[in-house]
Amino acid sequence: MKENVQQILDHFHIEQFQHDLIHWFVKEQRDLPWRKEKDPYKIWVSEVMLQQTRVDTVIPYFYKFIEKFPTLDALAEAEEKEVLKAWEGLGYYSRIRNLHAAVKEVKEKYDGCVPASKEQFSSLKGVGPYTTGAVLSIAYDIPEPAVDGNVMRVLSRIFYITDDIAKGSTRKKFEQLVSCIIAHDNPSDFNQALMELGALICTPKSPSCFLCPVQRHCRAFAEGAEGKLPVKTKGKAPKHVSFRAIVLADKKGSILIEKRPNSGLLANLWQFPNDEHAPTADDQAFIKEISERYGVVIRSVQQIGTFQHVFSHVVWHIEAYKGEAIGLTVDVPTRKWVTIEELASYAFPVVYQKIWQAYE
DNA sequence: TATCCGTGGTG
DNA sequence: TCACCAAGGAT
Structure with a gap:
């Protein structure tokens, strides 16, 4: 915001706004499973x-x-493989890797009790400014701002703020603003109400201003400018990557799988053999490449489909094959032959799940 | 600061 | 159909 927070708050009725917002939330909030109790975990x-x-x-x-990890201790004691499997298909897998590490740290350093200290909690892996404010306010009723995309959209409209919400520095300014208007007697409902309003009423496209409980506080609505806010510049176009992948089965029906590196895209998830880093020109070159890289003898291959998968910043184009191979012994922990029953206990990216479905 | 990091729903 | 989006964080 070009202006400072004091100027923005001129003529704004904070207590009335808090009341209108929270009253609406108490009445209209969705019945969500994590709202049944206040367990910080x-x-x-x-x-x-x-x-x-x-x-x-x-x-x-x-x-x-x-259900699988009912308590912080249960998650802290669980194996990485189980935890990753529970996250399979959710995306952004560093979230669960960081959460697992953070929970272990809480078990060790804080006797399994989620710290209510801003400094202590925010120092945990995967816990940034938003998650800090959300957990401390919702679980412990501590008046900390929890500024996410909803909050920036809602407040940019209410206060007619035209800063680019795609820029990192903008979030800090909204945090300053929330610190000034947050309801100290009910920070939990206040923060959740701002997000709930963004999700149900103050939506990105065609917001339902006629239903809005804080319409009378909204400067964008008064100006008929709600459709122009928030201001958000768009990111760059994703790059395209093409490669081939193959589902290899031996005579007993076991399948060769490979664990991805522990950092980067889809870290620690499993996949089928592929030539991602050495795209091949034709079937023979592909067979040769896979044979050498994975140390297998491939008898025959057959294409089973083409797949496109769009990530945030990259698009994969995969030619998928199936083949028979002689199941030579694999001596690295990141590659193994598994039965189809065992396969189900490993976490795969969605696009490889689709390839598996095409194979079956 | 800009880029990396998933997936599925939607107008 | 496809661009945009959804309760961010790490680097």
Whole structure:
């Protein structure tokens, strides 16, 4: 915001706004599984799952995850393989790697009790400014701002703020603003109400201003400018990567799988053999490449389909094959032959799940 | 600061 | 159909 926070708040009725907003939230909020109790661990899990992920997508994952890891200790003691499997298909897998590490640290350093200290909690892996404010306010009623995309959209309209919300520095300014208007007697409902309003009423496209509980406080509505806000510049176009992948089975029906590196895209997930780093020209070159790289003898191959998968910043184009191979012994932990039953216990990226479906 | 990091829903 | 999007964080 070009102006300072004091100027923005001129003539703004803070207490009336808090009341209108919270009254609406108490009455109209959705019945979500993580709102049934105030267990800091469950609030934390929900907030991590909800990062860049829709509520409807998260709900079934949340139920399964809490059923499998009901307490912080249970998650801390779980194996990486189980934890990653529970996250399979949710995306942004560094979230669960960081959450698992963070929970272990809480078990060790804080006796398994999620710290209510801003400094301590925010120092944990995967816990940034938003998650800090969300967990501390919702679970512990501490008046910290929890500024996400919803909050920036809602407040940019209410205060007619034209700063680019795609820029990192903008979030800090919104945090200053929220610090001034947050309801100290009910920071939990206040923060959740701002996000709920963004999700249900103050939506990105065609917001339902006629239903808005804080319409009378909204400067964008008064100006008829809600459609122009928030200001958000768009990112660069994703790059395209083409390669081939193959589902290899031996005579017994075992399948060769490979674990991806522990950092980068789809870290620690499993996949089928591919020539991602050495795209091949034809079938013979592909067979040769796979044979050498994976140390297998391939008898025959057959194409089973082409797949396109769009990530945030890259698009994969995969030609998928199936083939028979002689199951030579693999001596690295990141590659193994597994039975089809065992296959189900390994976490795969969605695009490789689709390739597996085409194989079956 | 800009880029990397997934997936599925939607107008 | 496809550009945009959804309760961000790490580097």
